[in-house]
Amino acid sequence: xxxxxxxxxxxxxxxxxxxxxxxxxxxxxxxxxxxxxxxxxxxxxxxxxxxxxxxxxxxxxxxxxxxxxxxxxxxxxxxxxxxxxxxxxxxxxxxxxxxxxxxxxxxxxxxxxxxxxxxxxxxxxxxxxxxxxxxxxxxxxxxxxxxxxxxxxxxxxxxxxxxxxxxxxxxxxxxxxxxxxxxxxxxxxxxxxxxxxxxxxxxxxxxxxxxxxxxxxxxxxxxxxxxxxxxxxxxxxxxxxxxxxxxxxxxxxxxxxxxxxxxxxxxxxxxxxxxxxxxxxxxxxxx
Amino acid sequence: xxxxxxxxxxxxxxxxxxxxxxxxxxxxxxxxxxxxxxxxxxxxxxxxxxxxxxxxxxxxxxxxxxxxxxxxxxxxxxxxxxxxxxxxxxxxxxxxxxxxxxxxxxxxxxxxxxxxxxxxxxxxxxxxxxxxxxxxxxxxxxxxxxxxxxxxxxxxxxxxxxxxxxxxxxxxxxxxxxxxxxxxxxxxxxxxxxxxxxxxxxxxxxxxxxxxxxxxxxxxxxxxxxxxxxxxxxxxxxxxxxxxxxxxxxxxxxxxxxxxxxxxxx
Numbered sequence: 001x002x003x004x005x006x007x008x009x010x011x012x013x014x015x016x017x018x019x020x021x022x023x024x025x026x027x028x029x030x031x032x033x034x035x036x037x038x039x040x041x042x043x044x045x046x047x048x049x050x051x052x053x054x055x056x057x058x059x060x061x062x063x064x065x066x067x068x069x070x071x072x073x074x075x076x077x078x079x080x081x082x083x084x085x086x087x088x089x090x091x092x093x094x095x096x097x098x099x100x101x102x103x104x105x106x107x108x109x110x111x112x113x114x115x116x117x118x119x120x121x122x123x124x125x126x127x128x129x130x131x132x133x134x135x136x137x138x139x140x141x142x143x144x145x146x147x148x149x150x151x152x153x154x155x156x157x158x159x160x161x162x163x164x165x166x167x168x169x170x171x172x173x174x175x176x177x178x179x180x181x182x183x184x185x186x187x188x189x190x191x192x193x194x195x196x197x198x199x200x201x202x203x204x205x206x207x208x209x210x211x212x213x214x215x216x217x218x219x220x221x222x223x224x225x226x227x228x229x230x231x232x233x234x235x236x237x238x239x240x241x242x243x244x245x246x247x248x249x250x251x252x253x254x255x256x257x258x259x260x261x262x263x264x265x266x267x268x269x270x271x272x273x274x275x276x277x278x279x280x281x282x283x284x285x286x287x
Numbered sequence: 288x289x290x291x292x293x294x295x296x297x298x299x300x301x302x303x304x305x306x307x308x309x310x311x312x313x314x315x316x317x318x319x320x321x322x323x324x325x326x327x328x329x330x331x332x333x334x335x336x337x338x339x340x341x342x343x344x345x346x347x348x349x350x351x352x353x354x355x356x357x358x359x360x361x362x363x364x365x366x367x368x369x370x371x372x373x374x375x376x377x378x379x380x381x382x383x384x385x386x387x388x389x390x391x392x393x394x395x396x397x398x399x400x401x402x403x404x405x406x407x408x409x410x411x412x413x414x415x416x417x418x419x420x421x422x423x424x425x426x427x428x429x430x431x432x433x434x435x436x437x438x439x440x441x442x443x444x445x446x447x448x449x450x451x452x453x454x455x456x457x458x459x460x461x462x463x464x465x466x467x468x469x470x471x472x473x474x475x476x477x478x479x480x481x482x483x484x485x486x487x488x489x490x491x492x493x494x495x496x497x498x499x500x501x502x503x504x505x506x507x508x509x510x511x512x513x514x515x516x517x518x519x520x521x522x523x524x525x526x527x528x529x530x531x532x533x534x535x536x537x538x539x540x541x542x543x544x545x546x547x548x549x550x551x552x553x
Contacts, residue, residue: 182379185351189377190397190448191370200396204387283387284428 018061025057026050059252067256080236083260089237090225091264093153097160098221102214104161105168112169113176113202114194123173130166134224137162139231156237160224164217171213175206207283211276218268226261238264298452298484299325299348304357306343306510316509317343318354323503323512327451330478330485332495333503334541335548340510341488341503345454348486349377361452373401375452376445380460382437384429384444391416391425394444401448415443418477435466439473446481454486459494468526471497475524492545496520496538497529504541506548514544 023046030049034041041049051060059067071083078085108126111118138159145155179201187197229239238257245253280286306318318340325331333341346352348361350370361369369375376397384393391412398408416422419439429437438458445453459467471494478485489495495502496518504514518537520528528534 182381182383186377186379186383187400188351189349189370189375190400191373192400196400200400201385204385207387284389285386 015061018058019051022056022058022060023047023050026053029053029057055249056251059255063252064255064259067252068259071256071260083238083241083256086236086238086241086257087260087264090222090229090239090261093156093225093228093237094160094218094221094264094268096153096157097224098164098218100157101161101164101217101221102168105165105213105217106172106210108165108169109172109176110198112173114198123169126166126169129162134159134163134227135230138227142228142231156225156228159228160221163220163224167213167216167220168210171209171216172206175209176202178205178209204283207279208285211272211279214272214276215269218272219265222261222265222268296326297324298327298329299323299359299361299486301344301347301359302357304344304347304354304359306340306347306352306354306356318347319509319511320357321510321512322357323515325484325486325501327484328482329501330475330487330499331501331503332487332489332499333505334489334492334495335505335510335545336507338507338510339505339548340507341505342456343510344505345456345486345488348452349375349454373448374450375454376448376450378438378442378445378453378455378458380457382429382434382441384437384440386429388429389425390421390427390429390432390440393429393440394425394447397444397448403448411447411449415446416440418446418480419443420473433466435462435470438462438470442474442477446477451483452486453483456488457490458487460490467494472526474498479522492538492541493529496534496541497524497526502537502541504544504548506545511548513548514540516540516544 027046027050030041030046030053050056052063056063068083071081075082075084077088108118108122112122113119141159141162142155145151145158176198183201183205184197187201192200226237226239226242229237230243238261241257242254245251245257277286301324302322304318304321305316308315308317321340321344333344335341343352347354347359348366350361350366353367359366362372362374364372384390385396388396394412394415395408398411403411412425413422416425419442421436421439421443424432424436424440429440432440442455442458445455459470462470475498487495487498500518500522502514502516502518503512504516505511506513516537520533520537
C-alpha cells in the first residue's frame with residue numbers, strides 16, 4: 001500500500017507530460033487548418049483542438065483510453081474491430097511460439113551441458129541468431145513456409161519461437177551447470193548415472209534460472225508474434241492492427257494496439273511470476 | 288600366511304601411493320610415496336597443514352581422484368570398483384543438502400539412486416535420522432535447521448545405505464567450537480554403535496586426538512606421511528579426557544610431527 005502513492009505520482013507526471021507533448025506536437029496541424037480557412041485561433045481553442053483531432057500526430061491519453069475501451073469492451077469479441085479478437089490472434093501465436101521456443105531452448109541446453117561437441121558448436125550459433133534483426137528474418141520465414149503450404153498460425157509461432165528460445169538456452173545452461181563440484185562429487189560417491197544426476201540434481205537446481213528466463217522469453221515471444229504479423233500482410237492480430245493503423249494514419253488505433261500488447265505482455269509476465277512463486281514454494285526454495 | 292592374516296582385517300591398503308597434478312606452474316606433488324593400512328573398525332584421522340594432501344588422500348580412497356603411481360585397495364578391490372560397489376559414505380566439508388528436498392528427502396537421495404524399495408527407504412531414513420538425533424526433523428527443509436543440524440543430516444545421508452566405511456573431509460570445520468565438541472562426542476558414540484571404519488580429515492589437533500584410534504600426521508610439498516600415532520586412549524572417551532596427561536602427551540607428539548614436517552617454517 002505504501003508504494004501506491006509513488007506509483008500514482010509517477011503515473012500522474014507521465015500523463016501531464018503526455019498532454020503537454022500532445023498539444024505541442026498537434027498544434028502545427030491546428031494552425032495550418034486555421035490558416036487555410038483564414039481564421040485566427042486563440043490559445044484555448046488550439047488546446048481544445050489538439051486534444052480532439054481525428055488523426056493526431058500524438059493522440060491524447062484520453063483518446064487512447066477511449067480507443068482501448070472501445071476496442072476491448074465496445075465491440076463483439078468476434079468483430080474485426082475488437083482488440084480482444086486481435087489480441088487473441090496474437091496471443092495464440094505467442095503461446096504456441098513460447099511453447100516451441102521454451103521446449104527447444106531446454107533441449108538445446110540439455111544437449112550443451114551433456115555433449116562437448118554441442119557445447120562448442122551450438123552456443124556461438126545461438127548468439128549469432130540473435131544478432132540478426134528479426135525484421136530481416138521474418139519475411140523469409142513467412143515466404144519459405146508459405147511456399148511449403150504452411151500458413152496461418154505456425155509461421156508466426158516460428159518467428160516467436162526464434163526470439164524466445166535464446167533466453168531459455170542461456171538461463172538453462174547456467175542453471176543446469178549451477179551444481180558445484182562438491183555436489184557432483186557427491187553424486188559420484190553414490191555411483192549415480194548421468195540420468196540420475198540430471199533428474200535429481202541438475203534439473204531441480206536449474207528451476208530458479210528457468211523461471212527468470214521464461215519471464216524474458218514470454219515477452220520476447222509476444223514481440224515475435226507481432227513482428228511475424230507485419231510482413232504477411234495479415235488481416236488480424238495486433239501486428240496487423242499496427243500496420244493498418246500506420247497505412248491510414250490512424251494513430252489512435254496504433255496506440256490502442258500498442259497498449260493492448262503492453263497489457264498482454266504484463267499479464268503474461270505476471271502469470272509466469274505466479275507460477276514461479278508457486279513452484280519454488282512447493283520445492284521449498286522460497287522461505 | 289601372515290599376508291592373508293593382515294588382508295583379512297585390512298579395509299584400506301595404500302602402498303607407495305603418489306599423485307601429481309600437472310598445473311601451469313609445473314607439476315605439483317599432492318601425494319608422494321604414501322603407504323598406510325587401515326584395519327576394519329579403526330577411526331583414522333588425517334592431520335596436517337593445507338596442501339599436505341590429506342584431503343587428496345581421502346579423495347583417492349573414494350576414487351574421486353586417481354593416483355598416478357602406487358597401489359590402493361579398498362575392501363580388497365580397486366578404489367574405483369569399491370566406489371561402484373558403494374563401499375563408503377562420504378561427508379563433505381559443507382553439508383550440501385539440496386534446498387528443494389526436506390531433511391528426510393535429502394537422506395533418501397542416495398537410497399533412491401541405489402534403487403532401494405520405497406518401504407526400505409522410509410525405514411532406513413527413520414533409522415539414521417534417529418542415529419544422528421534428528422528424529423522429528425524429517426519434514427523440515429534444510430534452511431530451517433542450524434548449521435550443526437544440517438551437518439548431522441549430511442552424516443545421516445552418508446550412513447543411510449549402510450556402507451562399512453565412512454570418509455569425512457573436515458565435516459565440522461565450518462562449525463563453532465561448542466557445536467563441534469558436541470558433534471565430536473556424538474560421532475564417537477555413533478562409531479561405537481555402528482562399528483564402521485572411519486577416515487577423518489581435520490585441521491584440529493584436539494579433534495584428531497579425541498576421536499582417533501590412529502592419527503596420521505602429514506606434511507606438504509610433497510604431501511607425505513611424517514608420523515603414524517596409535518592412540519593409547521580407551522575407547523570410552525568423555526570430553527574431559529582432553530585434560531588428561533595421556534591426551535596431552537599424544538597431542539604433543541602430533542604437534543611435534545607437524546613441526547618436523549614443516550621444517551623451519553614454524
